[in-house]
Amino acid sequence: MIFQIPTDYVSIKPYVDLRERYERHINRKFVSSADDSRSDMLTRFRVGLDLGAQKYGLTGKIEYQYAHDWFWMQPQNGSARNSDLSLGWLRYQAPDKSWWAQAGRQKIAIGQQRLIGMAEWTTLGRSFDALRVGHGQWDIWGGKLGVATVKPETARVAALTHTDPKWGQGSIIYKHDVAPKGKIDIETLDYVADYPIWTGKLDGEGALQFGNDNGKTQQAWAYHIRYTLPILPKTTASIEYNAASGGSTSDTNRTFDSLFPTNHDLYGLSDLSVWRNLNDLAFTVQTDAVKNLTLKGEYHIQSLRDASDGWYGSNGINPRVGGSFVDPTGKSGRDLGNEVDLLGIYKTKNLGTFQAGIAFFNPGDFIKSFTGHANQQIYGFLQYQVLFK
Numbered sequence: 019m020i021f022q023i024p025t026d027y028v029s030i031k032p033y034v035d036l037r038e039r040y041e042r043h044i045n046r047k048f049v050s051s052a053d054d055s056r057s058d059m060l061t062r063f064r065v066g067l068d069l070g071a072q073k074y075g076l077t078g079k080i081e082y083q084y085a086h087d088w089f090w091m092q093p094q095n096g097s098a099r100n101s102d103l104s105l106g107w108l109r110y111q112a113p114d115k116s117w118w119a120q121a122g123r124q125k126i127a128i129g130q131q132r133l134i135g136m137a138e139w140t141t142l143g144r145s146f147d148a149l150r151v152g153h154g155q156w157d158i159w160g161g162k163l164g165v166a167t168v169k170p171e172t173a174r175v176a177a178l179t180h181t182d183p184k185w186g187q188g189s190i191i192y193k194h195d196v197a198p199k200g201k202i203d204i205e206t207l208d209y210v211a212d213y214p215i216w217t218g219k220l221d222g223e224g225a226l227q228f229g230n231d232n233g234k235t236q237q238a239w240a241y242h243i244r245y246t247l248p249i250l251p252k253t254t255a256s257i258e259y260n261a262a263s264g265g266s267t268s269d270t271n272r273t274f275d276s277l278f279p280t281n282h283d284l285y286g287l288s289d290l291s292v293w294r295n296l297n298d299l300a301f302t303v304q305t306d307a308v309k310n311l312t313l314k315g316e317y318h319i320q321s322l323r324d325a326s327d328g329w330y331g332s333n334g335i336n337p338r339v340g341g342s343f344v345d346p347t348g349k350s351g352r353d354l355g356n357e358v359d360l361l362g363i364y365k366t367k368n369l370g371t372f373q374a375g376i377a378f379f380n381p382g383d384f385i386k387s388f389t390g391h392a393n394q395q396i397y398g399f400l401q402y403q404v405l406f407k
Contacts, residue, residue, distance in 0.1 A: 028071050033407035035064040041399045047339050048381050048392040053092035060141050061086040066105060075113060078122075081105035083165070085141040104145055104165050117153040123164040124148060127280070128179060128189050129210035129223055132242065132293055135280030139289075140167045144278065146175070155181050163278070168333060172196040175278065186211025193277055197232050204229040204236050204275055218247035218254075231271045238263045238274040240293050253305040260285060264295025265324030273327055281332055286318045287359035287377040288397040294330040297321045297352075310366065316359040321352040322384060329354060329384070338388050345387070353382030370404030 039060040046054045066081030083104035088097045107122030123145050128134040137144040148161025160176030163169045172195050179189040187210045195202040205228050212221035220243070227238040244258030262274040276293040285291040285298050297320065304314040328335035328344030335342045361375040376399075381392035 027073055029069070031068040031070075031407065033066055033068065033405065035062075035066075035403070035405050037062045037401065037403040039399055039401040041397070044396040045393040046395060047337065048385055048389050048395055049339050050393050055092065057090045059088045061088075062141050062143075064104065075111040076108065077111070078108040079105050079124075083142070087141055100142055102142075102165050104143065117151065119152075120150045122147070124150070126150070126159065128177060128191070129187055129208065130221075130242070130284075131280035132223060132240075132284065133189075133191060133206065133208055133225065133277045133279055134175070134177065135278065137167070137278075137280050137282075139280070139282035142167050144280075157181070166278070170195055191277065193275070199232040200230075202229075202231050202275075204231060206275075206277065215245070216247075218245055220245050225274070227275060231275070234266065234269055234271040236271050236275070238272050240274045240276070242293075249303075250305070250307070252307045253303070256302045256304075258298075258300045258302070260293065260296065260298040260300070261323060262293045262296050263323055264327035266327070272324070273330075283361075285320070286357040286379070287316070287361060287375050288357060288379050288395065290331055290336065290357075290379060290395075291320055291354070292330050292332055295323045295327045296330070297323055310364055312361075312363040312365075314359075314361045316357075316361075318357040318359070320354040320356065321382070322354060323352075324348075325350065325352045325384075341388075343385065343388060345384075350387035351383050353384050355380050355382035355385060370402060373399070373401040373403075375399055 041058045041060065044055045046056060063084045064081055066079060069078040081104045083102055085100045086097065089095065103123060105123055107120055107124040109118060109120040111118045125136045126134060126146050126148065127136055142165055144166045145164045146161045147164040148159050150157065150159035157179045162174050174194045175192065177189055177191040179187060181187045189208045191206040191208060193202065193204045206225055208223065208225040210223045212219055222241065222243040224241040225239065227236050229236045240262035242258065242260045244256055246254050246256040249255045263272045265272045274294050279293065281292050282289055285296065291298065299319045300316055302314065302316045304312065306312050322329060325348035326346050328342060330336065335344050357377055357379045359375065359377045362373065364372045377397045379395040386392045
């Protein structure tokens with residue numbers, strides 16, 4: 019504990035959160051001649067205050083964040099810095115605890131964060147400048163992006179969520195934005211639930227989208243389903259399938275909009291794919307048999323849902339040498355390839371958390387149609403994070 023200042027009315031608890039991560043990408047565009055392999059040293063430093071005035075039903079948080087990316091590439095080296103208020107919110111809890119209200123810059127997540135998430139793997143993370151009110155199992159909020167790696171200034175989002183411990187979580191999410199070809203007004207109906215089946219657990223999520231996207235009618239869908247089964251003491255195996263619609267016509271857009279998600283490790287450790295125009299079949303084995311150590315291995319088989327639509331990453335259609343990975347004719351096929359992931363997480367009691375991971379993405383026929391002989395893309399990282407409070 020650093021220090022604590024309590025009184026009869028106010029408590030102030032400071033904390034410091036430090037994270038360092040080294041990343042290495044090899045053959046980022048699957049062509050060795052592109053000289054696009056890259057190393058990054060990512061630093062994130064957060065210092066904040068947890069505030070409380072319990073007598074008046076008030077709590078709050080203020081947090082400053084400094085983020086620095088120092089990168090090395092064959093053509094050039096460089097760095098990028100960001101300094102901002104990452105959190106700054108105040109919450110009021112009614113005396114009978116029947117309702118609460120929270121206003122300011124805050125973290126918000128829905129379900130498994132496939133649509134609305136905190137994106138904590140990224141250096142900046144994501145926070146919203148929002149007003150949020152909760153009553154019983156209901157939660158309603160609205161606002162705009164406060165801090166984010168990709169931050170469209172005109173984007174607005176609001177959601178109404180109902181959470182039942184037995185039946186799961188249902189949400190209505192509204193997104194508004196202004197784009198070069200028109201406005202984006204999309205409504206998303208989302209449902210997340212998990213149920214025990216036999217000795218394992220089945221979890222899933224489904225989403226439907228309606229509205230308008232750049233002058234076209236939005237009609238899209240996405241779903242996730244996974245079954246997890248214990249196979250040894252403290253060891254599980256799971257099989258899952260993720261899918262999201264893609265494609266468009268002259269008047270209808272069917273490419274699912276994954277909104278503002280946390281993408282990391284949901285569709286492969288390399289983060290090359292997102293919940294848009296995607297088929298993703300995955301097998302996972304995870305063990306916690308060794309104290310404080312988690313080991314996980316994954317295998318993903320991926321393809322495009324619509325061959326005439328693109329291969330999407332976090333920032334839109336993935337780039338390639340000379341263009342982007344999209345073939346409007348659909349003649350390049352659907353096969354994206356497969357990915358093998360290995361991850362280790364070691365948590366200590368007082369010295370923080372260590373992580374190491376590596377991903378091997380083996381390109382399929384779709385990628386090879388653009389690059390000819392396509393090289394395997396490799397992503398690896400080492401990370402250390404510690405919290406003082």
